[in-house]
Amino acid sequence: MEHELQRPHPSTPSAAASMSAPSPAADRPPQWIRIGAVEDPFQRAAELQRGLLERPAHISPKYFYDAQGCALYSAICELVEYYPTRTETAIFERHRDAIARRLPREVQWVDLGCGDGAKSWPWLTSVQARRWVGVDISPEWLSISFTAGARRFPDVEFTGVATDFTRPLDLHAVLEQRPEWPRVFFYPGSSIGNFTPSQALVLLRSVRAHLGRDGRLLIGVDGVKDKAVLEAAYDDAIGVTAAFNRNVLRVVNRELDADFDPRRYTHRACFDGRHSRIEMQLVAQQAHTVHLGGQRRHFEAGEAIVTEYSYKYTRESFSALLQEAGYSHAQHWSDERGWFHVFVAAP
Structure with a gap:
């Protein structure tokens, strides 16, 4: 069910929503961008050896x-024991309309650690996305997501950013290519849990710095349980x-x-x-x-x-982390058992 955290503040569509639609993106090839934070082989080897x-x-x-x-x-992800994927998916399916109402329209959809991109596709329709920005360390995954996404959404621009966002995240130049479209950062799968709380705080602050006034963060977080x-x-x-x-x-x-x-x-x-x-x-x-x-x-x-x-986080502990990272408010959804949490956070 949906829960309000701090003061309720439904997002309002950006001024971009009233602008005339751009020409279809079908004739524009996917754009590849590599950011220097991707390690070269010597950096990777040094880090691995040091650890x-x-x-x-x-x-x-x-x-x-x-x-x-x-x-x-x-x-x-298909195993009976591995509940996070199917639990998050069920929350998204059950509450997609309510979650989408908390997000701006005609957005740049920034998919952190996008993999094959499949988790994003239903949302591109829900928020009338104009541009998908996939961020992944693997160019191979970006290629897969481009192929699938561009075929399914010919009117959406596709941009891939090959970078390691466990290092300092800087997508400002990429996102400023389309300043008229608000940003939604999407980070599902409880991947935030692979960071220590102090590292997660750094990443959450970095994302907030990219959101602008009307942007939102949509994030999945695994809960504490037996x-x-x-x-x-x-x-x-x-x-x-x-x-x-x-x-x-x-x-x-x-x-x-x-x-x-x-x-x-x-x-x-x-x-x-x-x-x-x-x-x-x-x-x-x-x-x-x-x-x-x-x-x-x-x-x-x-x-x-x-x-x-x-x-793993309780609803309260992750809400506190968002607040410490500077987010002004957030909405929360969960499954009936409270095993998994979904947040929409505003800057």
């Missing part, structure tokens, strides 16, 4: 998503998540010319109630030494590599 040499060793979850990792993640439910979602019975987690070691081997043997590691997912987060790890089954691009790293039996944090 693995630290204690505890860690790998950023952005390295999960090679072709095999993407396929495994798609399979995870420990058994949370841990099962990240450690399914048939081992898909375990395969997904181990696959990151193959990515490391390619990036660093390393010699990890994924079979030497077991997958572990545990909920840390003190920090309100799931922690995914790869645990060494026996002592061994790994070569990492000219460096050596010894792992003891039982030593863990942290591969992901996934922070």
Whole structure:
């Protein structure tokens, strides 16, 4: 159901809504933009090596998503245990009209971590989007989303920004190409949970700085719930998540010319109630030494590599984070069990 956070303030259509429609976008090819925040191979290798040499060793979850990792993640989203995707989808389907009323019309729809873009497509119709701006570290995903989106929405402009938005986000030049259209930033899937709260605060502030007066943030956030439910979602019975987690070691081997043997590691997912987060790890089954691009790293039996944090929020704790990030007010929707939260936040 919908809940008001702080003072209700329905958004009003931008002045752009009264402007005459631009010519169809079908004749304009998708625009590709690369921002310097995308790492070069040397930066990636240095970051990866540095994290693995630290204690505890860690790998950023952005390295999960090679072709095999993407396929495994798609399979995870279909698992019985993995509730976030279907719960968020159900909230969107049930409350789409109410949510859309809180968003401006004739917008630039900015899809953060867009993947294949499929989560955006129903919203482009709901808000009469003029432009879709996909933001992803993977040019391959952007190509997939361009192909699907441009075929489905010939009158919408498509722009892809290949960048790593875990680094400082700067899309001002891209969005100012169409200053007459308000902005909606879309960040579904509780991906915000992969950031620590302090990192999430930085990202939320950066998004707010891009919204202008009439923009909005539409974001999905996973909720705190029973420990058994949370841990099962990240450690399914048939081992898909375990395969997904181990696959990151193959990515490391390619990036660093390393010699990890994924079979030497077991997958572990545990909920840390003190920090309100799931922690995914790869645990060494026996002592061994790994070569990492000219460096050596010894792992003891039982030593863990942290591969992901996934922070969980109550409605109140995420509302407080939005307020700390400078948002003036927000609306909230959830499922009947309160397992997942959707917020529309205004600057």
